[in-house]
Structures are given as C-alpha cells and as structure tokens.
C-alpha cells in the first residue's frame with residue numbers, strides 16, 4: 001500500500017477501508033507520512049466546515065460516585081476519587097448556561113452521571129432552555145436511554161446528544177456495548193443529532209481497535225467524530241498504563257477525519273491542543289464544574305479550559321472560530 005494512493009482516495013471523497021486506516025495509524029507519529037495525513041485531514045476539515053471551528057461548552061448537573069465504574073472516570077466508585085454527592089440547583093445551572101452563552105459557545109452541553117434522575121434532568125433542562133436565546137444549541141450528555149426518553153429530550157429542546165461506545169466498553173466499563181449502540185439508534189430515531197468520539201485512547205489500544213471504532217462512528221453519520229486520549233486518574237489501574245502523546249492523539253484525530261464521510265462536519269479532540277487543531281480537529285470543549293477527567297470538583301480550577309482559551313488555541317493553529325449556533329449539530333438547517 002502507498003500513502004499517496006490512500007490520500008488520493010480520500011481526497012476524492014471515498015471512504016477508507018479498515019486496512020487503509022490501520023496502515024495510516026501504523027506510521028510513527030513523528031514521520032513524514034503522519035504529517036501528510038495530518039495536513040490532508042486539516043484540508044478536508046476546513047473544506048467541510050467552511051474554515052470555521054467550533055467551541056462547545058459543558059457543565060455537569062451533578063457530581064456523584066457512579067456505580068457504572070468506568071475505569072477511566074474520576075466519578076467511578078471503584079476509583080474512590082469522589083465520595084460525596086452534590087448537585088446543582090436550577091438557578092446554578094441557569095447561571096452556568098447563561099455565562100457560556102455570553103462567552104459565545106456554539107453549543108451548550110448539560111451532563112449528568114448515569115444514575116442522575118432523568119425527570120430531574122428534564123426539569124432543570126426546561127429551566128435552562130427557558131432562560132437561553134431560542135437559537136442557542138442545547139445538547140444532552142446522559143446515560144443510555146430508551147426511545148421514549150430520547151423523545152423527551154427532543155421535546156425538552158435539545159438539538160442533539162453526545163454518546164459514544166467507548167474503547168473496550170464492557171471490559172474497562174460495566175456497561176453493555178449493545179445498549180450503548182441501541183441508545184445511539186434511539187437518539188437518532190428521536191431526531192437528535194449524535195456527536196461521538198473514539199475515546200478514551202490509551203497506549204494499550206491497537207491500531208485495529210482504533211480503526212474498528214472509527215468505522216463504527218462513521219457508520220451512523222454523526223454530527224462529529226474525533227479522538228480523545230485518556231487522562232490518567234492518579235492511583236488507578238488504567239493510570240499505570242500511561243498516556244499517549246498529543247502528537248499520537250493528533251495522528252488518530254487525522255485518521256478519524258479521513259475515515260468519515262464528508263457529511264460529517266465536525267472532528268473533535270479533547271483536551272484542546274494546537275497539534276490536534278493542525279491535524280484537522282475543528283471542535284474543542286470548554287468545561288466548568290464536575291469533569292470525569294479531573295480530580296478537582298470544579299474543573300475550571302483544574303484541567304478545564306474556557307471558551308476563550310479554546311478559541312485562542314484554534315487561532316494559534318490558523319483556524320477561525322464560528323460565531324453563532326453550532327453547524328455541526330444543526331446540519332439540516334444550515335444546508
């Protein structure tokens with residue numbers, strides 16, 4: 001296989017095969033081959049998003065030890081990071097949301113842990129929705145849902161969700177892969193756009209596993225796909241496996257872009273970095289409050305980036321940032 005042939009294929013809009021993605025992922029991260037892939041992914045990302053990157057902003061409605069025990073998550077009971085539960089009041093949630101709206105985030109994400117009461121999630125979301133501009137894009141980041149619950153999210157004013165089948169789901173988590181996939185199908189059936197990601201990538205994941213996951217995310221035409229590395233939670237079993245470099249993450253971000261159809265406008269990476277942006281990432285997240293990658297209860301005092309700092313990383317990488325509601329999550333209306 002030759003890299004020029006693979007890049008010519010994706011350049012003409014054809015989807016890459018699993019073997020071709022594995023071939024690209026096999027290049028050393030600091031090789032000319034990888035830099036060619038990153039440059040091509042950047043070109044395609046700019047083409048499909050008309051040169052405009054987006055910054056989405058997330059806050060959690062609660063912080064609680066979670067019995068789903070995803071080994072990479074600071075909320076997992078088994079990791080013993082957080083032992084007490086706290087939850088935002090409606091007023092606090094509205095204040096966070098309005099601040100993000102004022103900061104100019106292109107979409108606002110409301111997150112909760114898997115066992116947070118769904119009716120309460122809807123109730124607070126309703127308050128948040130009422131206090132935002134009608135055009136502000138609201139996204140839910142919640143646990144697995146039935147079609148009935150997915151429809152309720154749509155009715156509550158959400159444009160979409162974030163949902164992913166995580167790498168080694170069912171092995172590094174107690175969740176069922178089939179249920180994760182079914183939830184994605186349910187959200188789509190309810191008319192919600194689904195954003196997703198190949199995550200959380202650690203050094204132990206093989207190129208074949210990554211290629212399979214890229215292909216899975218492409219299969220349901222998400223609002224965006226992308227790649228995010230695992231942030232080690234100190235003292236945990238997965239932390240002992242280490243962390244991939246930002247450059248390796250950028251390589252995976254770039255291959256993910258090449259593995260998506262052109263109808264997928266977004267390509268995310270987390271945490272925000274210039275290497276990711278030059279490799280074709282056009283979506284970053286700002287975060288406040290509880291964050292599953294942080295051991296600080298208020299991630300703005302820890303790892304969390306702000307809307308302003310995310311914009312600045314894009315600008316340093318020669319990306320303009322969209323002003324206004326997300327195009328990734330509003331594909332139907334922005335065509």
Ligand code: SF4
Pocket residue numbers: 066067068069070073074075076077112113114143173292
């Ligand atoms: S990732 Fe979500 S479901 Fe898994 S432990 Fe963390 S909060 Fe629970």
